[in-house]
Structures are given as structure tokens and as C-alpha cells.
Amino acid sequence: MKKNAVFSLFCASLVSTTGCASVADVAGGVPFTTTVKEQVAFFDNIRAHCGKAYEGIVVSGAKDGDGFSENRLVMHVRQCAEDQIHIPFHVGDNASRTWILTQTGAGILLKHDHRHEDGSNDESTMYGGHTPDRGYATYQRFPADDYSKDLFTKLGFPQSNGNTWHMQIYPEKFVYHLTRDGRDFKVDFDLTKPVTPPPAPWGYQD
Numbered sequence: 001m002k003k004n005a006v007f008s009l010f011c012a013s014l015v016s017t018t019g020c021a022s023v024a025d026v027a028g029g030v031p032f033t034t035t036v037k038e039q040v041a042f043f044d045n046i047r048a049h050c051g052k053a054y055e056g057i058v059v060s061g062a063k064d065g066d067g068f069s070e071n072r073l074v075m076h077v078r079q080c081a082e083d084q085i086h087i088p089f090h091v092g093d094n095a096s097r098t099w100i101l102t103q104t105g106a107g108i109l110l111k112h113d114h115r116h117e118d119g120s121n122d123e124s125t126m127y128g129g130h131t132p133d134r135g136y137a138t139y140q141r142f143p144a145d146d147y148s149k150d151l152f153t154k155l156g157f158p159q160s161n162g163n164t165w166h167m168q169i170y171p172e173k174f175v176y177h178l179t180r181d182g183r184d185f186k187v188d189f190d191l192t193k194p195v196t197p198p199p200a201p202w203g204y205q206d
Helices: 003-013 020-027 037-047 146-155 158-162
Strands: 053-060 073-076 084-091 094-103 108-114 127-130 139-143 164-169 173-180 183-195
Touching (some): 037 108, 053 173, 127 164, 146 158
Antiparallel strands (some): 053 073, 073 084, 127 139, 139 164, 164 173, 173 183
């Protein structure tokens, strides 16, 4: 999905604001821009790995039969533009998941692009959230936005309305972490050992 479409979803979720011009209001009134050094550094730290893939392991929240614990996990920093990064997350042969990070002018937006094998959209797709504060060069968090909460409620799992996604990046590892009441799921990816990049995720072309 192109940046404008992703950003439109984000704007549509800001029901408490008058428009994207006032998007900074959701971050406590702080007028964040893409020049906030912590967010720029975080984005650039990930973009520095563009084209590379890394294997990960579940370090918390593993459950028997969850699909994650028994499969090889690979993240691929696949596409990198000035203001957007696509990171497919492969779970064994399942290539349905792509994380999309977008610099919006008010921070960083995380969306989860979920596809079926034929490339069509899964009914649970483009959920995520926007950074609520400046964060750190090594860490940003993304609480579920209104679009995501509406989607989760519609699909029958409102408990996910409390989701916050966390991403951390250090020289030796990248961390993807989901938290909410009763749920703590974390995957650590080893950045010291690149692996062969997997094929394109579902819905994308090589």
C-alpha cells in the first residue's frame, strides 16, 4: 500500500481532531515533525539494514501450536524509501505479514499489512498505531489507534484494543514486542548474523 493510502487510514482514525494539520494534538500537544532527532535516528537505524534479513526467536509469550514457536522466524528489511520502510515478517512458509513504518510529519506510524496467499487483503489488516511521544533512537512504541480499535471490535476481539506495539533496535538485535493486559509477546532478531532474504511476501512482487 502506498504512503498516501496508509496516511489516509491514520488520518481517518483521528476522530478527536479536526484534521491532519492538528495531528500533533494526539501526542500531548507537542508539535512533532520528522526532524525530531530521536525518531529520525530510530528510522535511520532500521533503514541502515535495508536489503538484509535476520532470524528471530520468541523470547516471551510462546504458546504450543501458536504458529510462531515451531516455525523459523525471519524479518526482511525489504523496501526503504525516504519516509517509509517495509519489513516482511515470515513465519515458516507463511508470508502474510508485512510491517510498514511511515514518517508522517508528526512522528512514526506502524501498520500491519496482512495478506492472503493470493495477494488479497486479510480482513484483519492495516492495524497499528502512531508514536505518542518522541521516544528514543533505540526504542519507539505504537499504541493501537482508533482505526485498529474499531477493527478489533468489529472482528470480535476487543481485548486487542489495549494493544501497544514496541520496536527496539540495537547493534546486535531488533525487538518486536506486543503488550496488553494478559498478553506479552516478544521476538528478538539477531542482527549480527544476516540470513538469505526470503521470497517476496504475499501481495508483493520481487
